[in-house]
Amino acid sequence: MKDLIVVGAGPAGSTAALFAARAGLDVTFLDKAKFPRHKSCGGALSYKVLDMLGPKAEKAINCIGRRLVVYSPSLRSCEYMSDHDLHFIIRKEWDHMMALDAADAGAEFREETMVTDVTPKDEQVIVDVRDGESLSAKYVVIADGTGLRSYKKKLGFTQPYDYMARTVCAETPMDDALIDELTGTVRGLHIFFGVVPRGYGWVFPKRNSINVGIGFSNKYKPDKNQFEIFADFVASLKGLKMLPEDYDPTQGIPAAIPFRKPFEPIGIGRVLLAGDAGGFVSPVTGEGISYGMRSAKIAVQTIIDEMEGTLDSDLVSAYKARWMDDFGRDMVGSGLSLADLVYKSIRRMELVVKMMIADEPTRDTVAKMILGDISYKEAKKRTLRRGLIAGLKSLRV
Ligand SMILES: Cc1cc2nc3c(=O)[nH]c(=O)nc-3n(C[C@H](O)[C@H](O)[C@H](O)COP(=O)(O)OP(=O)(O)OC[C@H]3O[C@@H](n4cnc5c(N)ncnc54)[C@H](O)[C@@H]3O)c2cc1C
Structure with missing residues (x-):
């Protein structure tokens, strides 16, 4: 029996595996995909988690920027230069390096291994995978991203419809010289408030790649579908000469994202949720990589403390208290009301x-x-x- 099984090898799962392995736990992390795999994402990485990266993930940062340009619904714009570096990644490459860092630290990495069931049983948790194999561990962290898969539903986890947002996004290879011409030589974030009600659009120019997307809360019921909204956004970017005329709007890929607050319950017995699986995404910006990583690290530390008998409450309550102290109170308290105010x-x-x-x-x-x-x-x-x-x-x- 393993100490820990982590379901999912996105930033949250790989972080859980990395910190568990570094702490000496016998840990396996599983992902249904073969890496490198696509993940729909803008790829803006908070500098606050740089010190949590392993060497391969750090090296795989695509580019550094400084610029933030915020646009209004009528396309008034306001520019700000950050006094620190802004980091951008391409998820397909970077997530792979995150997983390899965890494997280098000693975690067992199993790709193309789809989890089909998670069943708590006495002092262990059974994890069934697609080919019929059953694994067991003392603890499980589910970091399998958005989507209420049947094994989560069965355990009593929820993902309320109103807590979710719809997105369409494309990461498109493009020559640096053309990106310079279209968006300027200083890389950064271009945020378009109100290209869609209760949401925003973005352009993140990177090194040899440009990321374009839109996202809006499920609370907004649009007349158009999200692909049409994305196509309209692309057309306005072409009008602003921020995208070339031959940019194809049909390349946008849809994805859901939790865009309100962490889900309840956030764990059951010896099973904890981390990352998007737990709804750890900013309700203001939709930033989820750093919150996912922080929730995963806290989940692992809480498990270690329970194994060592130093928790003074049950595992799930201790986990919740810790992420609330770390970032949750700000995210749920002030972030949520700020998001409701702005959007x-x-x-x-x-x-x-x-x-x-x-x-x-x-x-x-x-x-x-x-x-x-x-x-x-x-x-x-x-x-x-x-x-x-x-x-x-x-x-x-
Ligand atoms: C369009 C878009 C743009 C975004 N832009 C940004 C941004 O710029 N910056 C930012 O910080 N955040 C951004 N986010 C949010 C960010 O992408 C997520 O918060 C982050 O990916 C969460 O990481 P995770 O590890 O929890 O989940 P994921 O990255 O989704 O990883 C989950 C993993 O679990 C695996 N999995 C799923 N089911 C199973 C199963 N049954 N068995 C085994 N494996 C399974 C999947 O294959 C996947 O690899 C964006 C999200 C979207 C949709």
Whole structure:
């Protein structure tokens, strides 16, 4: 019997496997895919998790940027230069390196191994895989991404429809010289608020690749489907000369993302959820790689503490208390209300960008919040404090 089985080898699963292996646990992590595999994602990586990367993943960072450009629904724009590096990855390559780092640390990596069932039984958890094999471990971390697969449903896990967002995204190889011409030589984030209600569009120029996408909360019921919304966005980017005329909008791939708050329950007995499987994604930006990695690391540390008998509550309660302390209170408390405030209407999104253009302190606050430099609580406090002045100044924009 293993100490730990991790289901899924995305950033959350590979992080769980890496930290478990480094702590000396006998750990296997399984993924249904053969790596390198595609994962729909913008590929903006928070600098806050750089120190959690193994050497291969660190080396696989595609490019560094500095620029943040925020666009309003009517395409007013506001530019901000970050005082630290912004990191971009191409998920297909980077996720593979994350998994190899965990394997190098001593975790057993099994690709093309689809988990079909997870069953807690006395002091162990049985994990069935597609070819009929049954594995067992003292603990299981499920980090299999979005999607309420039958084994999660059976265990009582949920993914409320309202907590989810729909996205369409494409990662397209492109010559650096052309990217320079289209988006400038300094790489960064181009965020288009309100190209779709309750969501945004983005362009992330990278090294020899450009990432374009849209995402919106399931709370918005559009007249058009998400592919048509993506095609409209691509057409407006062509109008702005940010994409070449021959860019094909049908290359966009759909994916779901949890875009509200972590799910309840977040674990059952000896089984914990991490990453998208647990809904660990910012309700403001949709950033999920760093939250997924942090939740996975906390899950593993909580399991280790329970094995060593140092927890003063049950595993699931201890796990929840720890991620709430680390990032959850800010994400669920202030982040959620901030997201509801900003995404409430197209007019509200227009106003936010106008306030950023008119008022430097507001520009700093919103930019620093998007880049993760200040907490949502701090961003909310500063925005409310500055709101009246910035609102009045925005009338001149
Ligand atoms: C369009 C889009 C853009 C995004 N942009 C960003 C961004 O720029 N920055 C950011 O930080 N976040 C972004 N996110 C969010 C980010 O992609 C996710 O939060 C992150 O991938 C979560 O990692 P994970 O390891 O939990 O899940 P995943 O990366 O989804 O990995 C789950 C793994 O589990 C495997 N799996 C699934 N089922 C099984 C099974 N039954 N058996 C075995 N293996 C299984 C899958 O093959 C997969 O490899 C974006 C998301 C989307 C959809």
